[in-house]
Amino acid sequence: xxxxxxxxxxxxxxxxxxxxxxxxxxxxxxxxxxxxxxxxxxxxxxxxxxxxxxxxxxxxxxxxxxxxxxxxxxxxxxxxxxxxxxxxxxxxxxxxxxxxxxxxxxxxxxxxxxxxxxxxxxxxxxxxxxxxxxxxxxxxxxxxxxxxxxxxxxxxxxxxxxxxxxxxxxxxxxxxxxxxxxxxxxxxxxxxxxxxxxxxxxxxxxxxxxxxxxxxxxxxxxxx
Numbered sequence: 714x715x716x717x718x719x720x721x722x723x724x725x726x727x728x729x730x731x732x733x734x735x736x737x738x739x740x741x742x743x744x745x746x747x748x749x750x751x752x753x754x755x756x757x758x759x760x761x762x763x764x765x766x767x768x769x770x771x772x773x774x775x776x777x778x779x780x781x782x783x784x785x786x787x788x789x790x791x792x793x794x795x796x797x798x799x800x801x802x803x804x805x806x807x808x809x810x811x812x813x814x815x816x817x818x819x820x821x822x823x824x825x826x827x828x829x830x831x832x833x834x835x836x837x838x839x840x841x842x843x844x845x846x847x848x849x850x851x852x853x854x855x856x857x858x859x860x861x862x863x864x865x866x867x868x869x870x871x872x873x874x875x876x877x878x879x880x881x882x883x884x885x886x887x888x889x890x891x892x893x894x895x896x897x898x899x900x901x902x903x904x905x906x907x908x909x910x911x912x913x914x915x916x917x918x919x920x921x922x923x924x925x926x927x928x929x930x931x932x933x934x935x936x937x
Contacts, residue, residue, distance in 0.1 A: 717936035728924040735929040739768040748777025773807040780810040780838035808838030834859040859888040868894025897931035
């Protein structure tokens with residue numbers, strides 16, 4: 714049986730240190746928890762990179778709201794990827810849709826190319842796409858290595874059946890990483906039903922923006 718991995722979304726340096734300390738396999742560094750994650754501040758990213766040696770993917774998202782970006786925002790995304798590439802990060806997390814909520818192949822492909830050879834994750838913009846299984850094929854063809862998704866539900870439990878279908882249809886061609894309301898309280902059922910190789914959680918269990926070490930430890934324990 715392949716080992717199961719855990720990515721922790723971190724919105725600050727403290728969470729990144731906690732994530733490493735309690736056994737996270739990777740962190741996703743982002744800013745602005747209320748917007749669902751945006752591009753982190755470069756200075757914070759440098760501090761996190763210096764403080765932890767666990768793998769670190771960086772969110773590239775210029776603002777909250779929808780995933781349709783104008784030309785200025787798109788150029789900003791390319792510029793940020795190039796700057797983060799110099800910072801010894803391990804990968805990038807982004808996603809662009811067109812005005813009809815279809816996967817924007819040309820723009821996503823351009824960002825994947827700019828990010829190369831760093832691996833890219835298509836984030837929860839996937840939960841907004843109009844055709845989930847057709848979009849999966851486009852994401853794979855575009856060169857993404859991972860899809861972060863709640864299975865188009867408000868959370869992973871609501872989307873559990875779609876998540877299971879996505880893992881089956883992906884058939885090892887791309888990593889389906891369930892995320893969105895994933896906690897120690899539901900990971901056992903989720904893992905049994907979906908059987909993904911990578912899972913994603915903020916591990917925040919209170920009103921703070923700090924990951925809870927015991928929560929990370931419990932999720933990891935459930936994945937052993």
